[in-house]
Amino acid sequence: MAQVQHENTQRIIEVTADDLPLHCPTPGMIAWDSHPRVFLPVEVKGEALCPYCGTMYILKGGAVAHGH
Template structure:
């Protein structure tokens, strides 16, 4: 997995990245702000309250199940 800059404002994630948190482990500045878990499963998108990075779940919101 390649490093992602925290300055990137829109990141597409997959179900493999769940539970989603920002910063992600592959970010260059993984300690840029406190880790915050983001609920992306229901709507298919989430916004980090610290850095403003917009996360989009590839394929959209997850249907059913407990993810």
């Protein structure tokens, strides 16, 4: 799948399981070095908010069920 370039000003980005583990900024962002890399547990609740830039990531398909 081709990387889509996003401005760091985009506030909601939909991601898929292929993007896990998720971190912000993502390699596809134009200003990928705009703040320190932070890993976001988007698979837990189906969404995660970056504490640095405020970008909301939404996991397409929702949270991932964990079995034992």
